[in-house]
Structure formats: C-alpha cells, structure tokens
Amino acid sequence: MNQLKGGIVLNYIIIVLNILLGLLYTPYMLRMLGQNEYGLYSLVASIIAYLTLLDFGFxxxxxxxxxxxxxxxxxxxxxxxxxxxxxxxxxxxxxAIGLGLLLYYNIDWLFESxxxxxxxxxxxxxxxxxILNLALTFPLSIFGSIITAYQDFIFQRVLNIIRLLLSxxxxxxxxxxxxxxxxxVVVQTLF
Known part of the structure; x- marks a missing residue:
C-alpha cells in the first residue's frame, strides 16, 4: 500500500476514532469531573485554543x-x-507565552466575580x-509539516492514532x- 492510500485510510480511522471517543468519553468525563470542573476545564482550554491562531497558516x-x-x-x-x-x-x-502570562496574571480581574x-x-x-504545551507545540510542529511534505503519511497518522488512544x-x-x-491537562501536555 502506498503512502497516499495508507494515509487516506488512516485519516478515516482517525475520524471514526474521534467520533467514537467523543461519544463515549465525553459523558464519562463530564460524570467524573462534575459540571463545575468540566466547565473550568472547557473554559481554560477554549481560551488557550484562541492562541493557536498565532500559527497564521505557516x-x-x-x-x-x-x-x-x-x-x-x-x-x-x-x-x-x-x-x-x-x-x-x-x-x-x-x-504565546507572553500572551498566556498576561492571561495568567489577569485571571482574577477576568473571572473573580x-x-x-x-x-x-x-x-x-x-x-x-x-501555555507550556502551546509554546512547545509551535516550534515542534514544523517537523510534522516536513513529514507531510515528504509524503510520509502513514507514519504521521499512526502516531496520531497511538497518541489519541494512549492519551x-x-x-x-x-x-x-x-x-x-x-x-x-498534564496528560495532554505530555502527549
């Protein structure tokens, strides 16, 4: 099987895994965390997700x-x-670290009430x-782009599947x- 066909098949496997894990894992996570803790996690993760826009499509x-x-x-x-x-x-x-620290030092002002x-x-x-995760992800993401340019799709997709399942x-x-x-968050940062 060549890299392109293998990459396509593995992409579909990743999509199906994401759907299945989302359907099975999210209710479990919500039950185990509780509404308050889940809301806090979602809030912080979504705020940090905005910083990923700093990629600018590079x-x-x-x-x-x-x-x-x-x-x-x-x-x-x-x-x-x-x-x-x-x-x-x-x-x-x-x-990203600078913006994250700005958020960190103003969290009281933003959410105290x-x-x-x-x-x-x-x-x-x-x-x-x-923020640590994001600061490391930006420079390390260049390697994923290089692997894609060399059309080594199978390796990259298999790593994504392993990371998804293990985390x-x-x-x-x-x-x-x-x-x-x-x-x-610690687990997500490590993986």
Missing part, C-alpha cells in the same frame, strides 16, 4: 515550499526554509500547563482514580 507554507524544494532537488533551500520557520515558530512560541478562589487557582495551573486511555484511568481537570 504549516501549509512549510509543506508547500518544502515539497517544491524536494521536487527541484534543492536541499540547501530546504534547510534554510526549515531554519527560518523554526525561528519564526520559536518567536511565536515566546509570544464568577469563580471561587479554588477555581481560580486551578485555572492558573491549567493555564500555565497549556484518552490514561485520562480515563486518572479520572477513575479521582484525578480532575489539572491531571487531564
């Missing part, structure tokens, strides 16, 4: 120009392109962990043993 540019340079046999240009985007993504990661002190403290911990499995076990939203 991942697609990396794929396009790397594939172009591969086709033209321009190895030096590939290295220069990858170095430039690694620098750009590192700067974006630092910017709606959250308890315990909720605010949990939100602070989750924000720090998710969900670990979170289910942690929730079963009484861990809450902060543990979920």
């Amino acid at each position: 991942g697609s540019a990396i794929v396009r120009y790397t594939a172009k340079f591969i086709n033209e046999n321009k190895q030096k240009e590939q290295w220069e392109l990858n170095g430039m985007f690694l620098s750009v993504y590192s700067i974006i990661g630092v910017l 709606k959250m308890t002190e315990d909720d605010l403290n949990q939100a602070r911990v989750m924000i720090i962990l998710l 969900t499995g670990v979170i289910v076990v942690l929730l079963y043993f009484g861990y809450k939203a902060v543990a979920m």
Whole structure:
C-alpha cells in the first residue's frame, strides 16, 4: 500500500476514532469531573485554543515550499526554509507565552466575580500547563509539516492514532482514580 492510500485510510480511522471517543468519553468525563470542573476545564482550554491562531497558516507554507524544494532537488533551500520557520515558530512560541502570562496574571480581574478562589487557582495551573504545551507545540510542529511534505503519511497518522488512544486511555484511568481537570491537562501536555 502506498503512502497516499495508507494515509487516506488512516485519516478515516482517525475520524471514526474521534467520533467514537467523543461519544463515549465525553459523558464519562463530564460524570467524573462534575459540571463545575468540566466547565473550568472547557473554559481554560477554549481560551488557550484562541492562541493557536498565532500559527497564521505557516504549516501549509512549510509543506508547500518544502515539497517544491524536494521536487527541484534543492536541499540547501530546504534547510534554510526549515531554519527560518523554526525561528519564526520559536518567536511565536515566546509570544504565546507572553500572551498566556498576561492571561495568567489577569485571571482574577477576568473571572473573580464568577469563580471561587479554588477555581481560580486551578485555572492558573491549567493555564500555565497549556501555555507550556502551546509554546512547545509551535516550534515542534514544523517537523510534522516536513513529514507531510515528504509524503510520509502513514507514519504521521499512526502516531496520531497511538497518541489519541494512549492519551484518552490514561485520562480515563486518572479520572477513575479521582484525578480532575489539572491531571487531564498534564496528560495532554505530555502527549
């Protein structure tokens, strides 16, 4: 089976897994966390998700120009392109840290009237962990784009499936043993 066909099949497997895990895992997570903890987790995760917009679509540019340079046999240009985007993504990661710290230090002002002190403290911990995750994800995402440009779809999709299954499995076990939203964020950061 070639890379393209294998990648397509594995993409459909990922879509089905996401649907099944969403249908099975979300009610379990809501029951184990409780409404307050789930709401806190969802709020922090959605706020941090806005920072992923700092990608500006550079991942697609990396794929396009790397594939172009591969086709033209321009190895030096590939290295220069990858170095430039690694620098750009590192700067974006630092910017994400800055924006995340701005959010971290203003969490009281933003949510004090709606959250308890315990909720605010949990939100602070989750924000720090998710910002760390995001700051590392930006520079490391260049490698996924390069793998895509080299059309190694099977490797990348298999890693996504393994990550999806392992992270969900670990979170289910942690929730079963009484861990809450902060543990979920730690697992997501590690995976």
